[in-house]
Amino acid sequence: MKEVTLDAVVGEASKMKSDGQRLVALSCTQLDADNFDIIYTFDKELVLTNYRVTVPKGTNCPSISGVIFAALLVENEIQDQFGIMFDGLVLDFGRTLYLDEEITTIPMCNNAKAMTVKK
Amino acid sequence: MARTIIPFGPQHPVLPEPLHLKLVCEDEIVKEAIPALGYVHRGLEKLAEIRDFNQMIQIVERVCGICSMVHSLCYCQGIEEMMGVEVPERAKYLRTVWSELHRMHSHLLWLGLFADAFGFESLFMQFWRIRERIMDLNEATTGSRVIVSVNVVGGVRQDLTPEQCSWILTEVAQAEKEINSIQATMLEDYTVCKRTKGVATLTKEQAYELGAAGPMLRASGVSQDMRQLKYAAFHKIDFEPVVEYDGDCYARAKVRFREAQQSVDLVRAAISGMPQGDIAVPVKGNPEGEVITRVEQPRGECMYYMKGNGTKFLERVRIRTPTFANVPPLIAFMPGLELADVPVAVLSIDPCISCTER
Numbered sequence: 455m456k457e458v459t460l461d462a463v464v465g466e467a468s469k470m471k472s473d474g475q476r477l478v479a480l481s482c483t484q485l486d487a488d489n490f491d492i493i494y495t496f497d498k499e500l501v502l503t504n505y506r507v508t509v510p511k512g513t514n515c516p517s518i519s520g521v522i523f524a525a526l527l528v529e530n531e532i533q534d535q536f537g538i539m540f541d542g543l544v545l546d547f548g549r550t551l552y553l554d555e556e557i558t559t560i561p562m563c564n565n566a567k568a569m570t571v572k573k
Numbered sequence: 574m575a576r577t578i579i580p581f582g583p584q585h586p587v588l589p590e591p592l593h594l595k596l597v598c599e600d601e602i603v604k605e606a607i608p609a610l611g612y613v614h615r616g617l618e619k620l621a622e623i624r625d626f627n628q629m630i631q632i633v634e635r636v637c638g639i640c641s642m643v644h645s646l647c648y649c650q651g652i653e654e655m656m657g658v659e660v661p662e663r664a665k666y667l668r669t670v671w672s673e674l675h676r677m678h679s680h681l682l683w684l685g686l687f688a689d690a691f692g693f694e695s696l697f698m699q700f701w702r703i704r705e706r707i708m709d710l711n712e713a714t715t716g717s718r719v720i721v722s723v724n725v726v727g728g729v730r731q732d733l734t735p736e737q738c739s740w741i742l743t744e745v746a747q748a749e750k751e752i753n754s755i756q757a758t759m760l761e762d763y764t765v766c767k768r769t770k771g772v773a774t775l776t777k778e779q780a781y782e783l784g785a786a787g788p789m790l791r792a793s794g795v796s797q798d799m800r801q802l803k804y805a806a807f808h809k810i811d812f813e814p815v816v817e818y819d820g821d822c823y824a825r826a827k828v829r830f831r832e833a834q835q836s837v838d839l840v841r842a843a844i845s846g847m848p849q850g851d852i853a854v855p856v857k858g859n860p861e862g863e864v865i866t867r868v869e870q871p872r873g874e875c876m877y878y879m880k881g882n883g884t885k886f887l888e889r890v891r892i893r894t895p896t897f898a899n900v901p902p903l904i905a906f907m908p909g910l911e912l913a914d915v916p917v918a919v920l921s922i923d924p925c926i927s928c929t930e931r
Contacts, residue, residue, distance in 0.1 A: 476782070476784055478876055479876055479891070479893035481865075481891040482891070493878065495865060500797065500802055522782070522784075523782070523783060524901040524902075527897060545607070545904075551610055551611060552610055552930065561616060562619060
């Protein structure tokens with residue numbers, strides 16, 4: 455699986471789109487206490503292409519929703535569940551896609567800590 | 574022009590699924606639709622940390638009752654791939670039979686609900702009456718009507734006797750006859766056409782770029798169905814995706830109607846080609862590595878990403894369900910709709926919020 459840097463995420467998404475690939479999913483996993491892993495999965499004629507980016511805790515990830523609108527829901531989901539914030543989301547629920555504002559834990563992080571809901 | 578924000582759902586007479594839409598309207602025309610989710614989120618993916626990989630089969634079946642068999646099929650296939658398990662051929666055919674029965678009952682359920690959404694109650698009841706035949710088959714062959722729990726890692730836990738196979742063939746033939754008898758009503762009736770043709774149209778390019786999945790994608794002219802990946806017994810069964818080209822609510826209904834008919838043929842083919850032999854193999858060890866696996870649920874493409882670390886607990890189970898993929902297209906085609914068409918348009922994506930929120 456191809457590894458890309460945070461800076462190259464949007465560029466890779468643009469290339470995929472130009473190549474006629476369809477976004478299938480973003481899959482986020484907590485690697486350890488300080489790092490997360492996001493796998494971007496695309497499909498073209500039933501063949502999957504993936505690329506992976508490692509996101510350090512506390513670092514914002516660039517949103518690909520400006521290039522591929524369909525990414526907006528899954529990026530909002532990752533904001534809710536893993537606390538990774540996406541810069542440039544076309545429709546930003548500010549960590550309230552699934553969660554209520556008074557929820558102060560990050561559900562899918564093992565070392566959950568208080569968070570602030572973005573207004 | 575009066576601009577109003579109308580809250581649609583999460584409790585609504587025509588939409589049992591707890592989806593909330595903020596509809597920004599000018600007079601009777603929708604200008605913008607903003608979805609709100611989170612009413613039924615259950616955190617099932619998180620349970621992978623405290624349920625071992627065998628127990629997770631029962632968890633993923635509960636992601637969605639209507640697609641339960643297909644969820645566990647996708648999950649088991651992924652684990653089998655990670656562990657290098659070769660499933661017996663008979664088990665693959667049995668999985669195909671039950672997954673196609675699930676597709677039939679899901680499509681018949683949806684066609685009924687869709688008819689109900691535009692006020693055709695007798696048609697709704699006709700579809701649900703036919704669906705009961707399939708539910709009875711599920712109950713008699715697996716012990717449950719909805720969550721059938723037949724898949725295990727390495728195969729299936731139930732076999733079909735020759736008598737049961739013969740009964741299934743009789744029942745699906747009767748169901749096919751009954752579906753055909755209401756084909757003209759569903760696809761040619763003036764009211765149905767008036768309420769669905771040209772409503773909530775998605776072009777081929779839009780459907781593809783917005784990541785639409787399943788009947789929604791195929792109704793817009795894209796010939797893509799995960800059964801073309803030849804999982805289960807589809808490597809031995811001839812299969813062509815059902816495709817329509819208009820991309821509107823009518824086309825989506827037509828795809829599902831034709832797929833319900835097609836499933837009858839696929840059940841026949843799976844039963845007639847089913848070899849004798851074991852239905853499961855013993856599985857030892859724990860899953861390790863990463864895998865992405867996909868199957869075609871009744872609602873569309875379902876993708877599982879799983880990561881194992883050699884223990885009995887998976888590090889991550891990520892489930893991308895078809896309704897999740899179909900929400901961005903929903904947001905895209907809502908502007909311009911008349912308010913009265915909103916229930917029909919929303920139902921046309923076959924929303925399953927239970928799947929979407931997992």
